Amino acid sequence: MQVTMGRFTRLPIVVICALTLIAMDAPAVVSGASKPIDNVATEWSYLAGVIICAQPQPLELGPPIEPNIILAQLHLAQWHALIALKNTGACTTQEIVVAFASHKILSNYFPLQQYGRIDPLLYAQLKNLGPSDTQKKLGKQLGQAVALDLIQKYLPGREFALEAMRDALDSEIKNPRPGVWRYLNNTPAGRAAAFFIFYNLPVSQPYVVPDPTVFIKAFLSEVKPPKVPSAEWNEEYNIEKDIGRADWPGRTPEMNLIAVNSGCLKSYDPSTPELTTCNSETTWATVVRASLPKRTSLYDTVVTLAKLHVAMHDALIVLTTLQYGFWFWRPEMAYKTGDSTHAPIPNWTPYIPTPPHPEFPSGAVTSFSAAATILNSAIGKNVPFTIPSGGVWGPFCPIQGPIGSLSFDSYDDFVVYFQKSRLYAGAHFNDSVVDGLKVGDSVGDYVLANWGVEVPAGVLPKSTYLTVFAELPKVQTEFDPIRLVY
Structure with missing residues (x-):
């Protein structure tokens, strides 16, 4: 018996301090990848995947949270950190704010992994980036602030x-009725x-x-x-x-x-x-x-x-x-x-x-x-x-x-x-x-x-x-x- 593959067709349906530049309206990336990409963001993406796949549940303490929620918050925090860097003109770098934002998200959802896996990646990245004390301090403030904002705003399901x-x-x-799911x-x-x-x-x-x-x-x-x-x-x-x-x-x-x-x-x-x-x-x-x-x-x-x-x-x-x-x-x-x-x-x-x-x-x-x-x-x-x-x-x-x-x-x-x-x-x-x-x-x-479109809020009660x-x-x-x- 053959699968009806014909039915699978896709249907229509600001200026930053000294030399710290950011292309906020850059065009989409060019196709035709050759070697795997490796930067601060993908290192955190990789670590998140390793932690999620290494344990039976994504969250070690408290109610279970789906991996899609954690990964969405991780990369939204990275993006929000870059926007905050641009809008504030803080004297730090893209890499530093992304690193601290990522660290805060994963530490929140995987507290038992913080000292064994999450902190070591942050320390390794900071050592490689060699920030000054000022850059490190400002990067930490921005990165952690946007991450905490995302964590606090998220509304999970309720018991x-x-x-x-x-x-x-x-x-x-x-x-039971035909066509209706049950246990x-x-x-x-x-x-x-x-x-x-x-x-x-x-x-x-x-x-x-x-x-x-x-x-x-x-x-x-x-x-x-x-x-x-x-x-x-x-x-x-x-x-x-x-x-x-x-x-x-x-x-x-x-x-x-x-x-x-x-x-x-x-x-x-x-x-x-x-x-x-x-x-x-x-x-x-x-x-x-x-x-x-x-x-x-x-x-x-x-x-x-x-x-x-x-x-x-x-x-x-x-x-x-x-x-x-x-x-x-x-x-x-x-x-x-x-x-x-x-x-x-x-x-x-x-x-x-x-x-x-x-x-x-x-x-x-x-x-x-x-x-x-x-x-x-x-x-x-x-x-x-x-x-x-x-x-x-x-x-x-x-x-x-x-x-x-x-x-x-x-x-x-x-x-x-x-x-x-x-x-x-x-x-x-x-x-x-x-x-x-x-x-x-x-x-x-x-x-x-x-x-990036702002969603109206405030019509419904809390x-x-x-x-x-x-x-x-x-x-x-x-x-x-x-x-x-x-």
């Missing part, structure tokens, strides 16, 4: 949002896994995109899963039924390898610390370091990384708003349960374990598409790159052993690879990976068009006066997102 989600799902467990693993561990995915995303603040529900209605009103039953659903059902199943006789080694490259988290191997591809965000940070031209300025490096991670961050918020608005069921649930048109297939098992959250649209494809849109604009549409080998697969992965390198001719090719991967893993239906691309494209385009309400859709294809209400 009572999880309560609203739990109440909605409990009602579905008692009265596959209705145990304390299974429910905890679902809440971990949910936490901080559907009720978080985007950086550039407006309220996600408003954004969806304005730009993505046609994006919705198929109605169960329907002719469209029959098509989706038949496409995924074999290619996503673990014991399908037609599976090939190539299909399996493609599936695990998105479906298995890569575990960290201390002998190969360059492996920072344990999730979508660290993977794309690696791609940027591999494909940015070596001559790219520090400012352009920072802006590219900031736009990349902000777009992925905002895309995931829009994505989870859709997922927890439609609550569409996963392939494993659909095939095992059956519906009025299709009989149950009790032994249907996906090649990769089913993720513990609703299916539509694909989160991996959405975030990858948003990333590709940013890099197509910043670097070029036909830039080849290689993600280096290293490390080993996660323990639950069907394939074991060392991880090989991956090479692509463009960022769009990388997105298509992941579209196939999610189908071969048995995690998504074809419609989900197609519409995931549309969602990511829309968010990436919006971020590019509205980067979030402390709001509550979160969640209800499963009364009609399976109805969009009923989790929302903040009085």
Whole structure:
């Protein structure tokens, strides 16, 4: 059975003190990277990836925070530090303010790593830069100030949002309906896994995109899963039924390898610390370091990384708003349960374990598409790159052993690879990976068009006066997102 690749096409949708100059309106970086870029910003990007991939959770103390939040704050802090340097005319350098801003962000989220990894990088950079006491003092003041401002402004999800989600799902467990997602693993561990995915995303603040529900209605009103039953659903059902199943006789080694490259988290191997591809965000940070031209300025490096991670961050918020608005069921649930048109297939098992959250649209494809849109604009549409080998697969992965390198001719090719991967893993239906691309494209385009635009505020009351309400859709294809209400 062949994957319907034709459906994967991308759709339209001031003066500083002595010799310290900064090109705040420089053109986009030139395509055609040769050697990996290495500067203060990419060193911090690399360290963030190493720390995130070396531990089971991004945050060591307190509630879990997604890697996309940490990386977006890291590179926004670097960008804000450069803007502060320009606007204040402080007698310090770009490198110094970027170093101190980065140090503050990572120290906040990884306090147990500060003395072993984070402080040593800062000291090494300062030694290499050789700042005067005045430059060091002013750089520290600026860098730490912008970082603290970002940390304090960020509004994460709240515990009572999880309560609203739990109440909605409990009602579905008692009265399951075709097409509506529910726990596959209705145990304390299974429910905890679902809440971990949910936490901080559907009720978080985007950086550039407006309220996600408003954004969806304005730009993505046609994006919705198929109605169960329907002719469209029959098509989706038949496409995924074999290619996503673990014991399908037609599976090939190539299909399996493609599936695990998105479906298995890569575990960290201390002998190969360059492996920072344990999730979508660290993977794309690696791609940027591999494909940015070596001559790219520090400012352009920072802006590219900031736009990349902000777009992925905002895309995931829009994505989870859709997922927890439609609550569409996963392939494993659909095939095992059956519906009025299709009989149950009790032994249907996906090649990769089913993720513990609703299916539509694909989160991996959405975030990858948003990333590709940013890099197509910043670097070029036909830039080849290689993600280096290293490390080993996660323990639950069907394939074991060392991880090989991956090479692509463009960022769009990388997105298509992941579209196939999610189908071969048995995690998504074809419609989900197609519409995931549309969602990511829309968010990436919006971020590019509205980067640096001030967002009006003050109309709504403070979030402390709001509550979160969640209800499963009364009609399976109805969009009923989790929302903040009085």
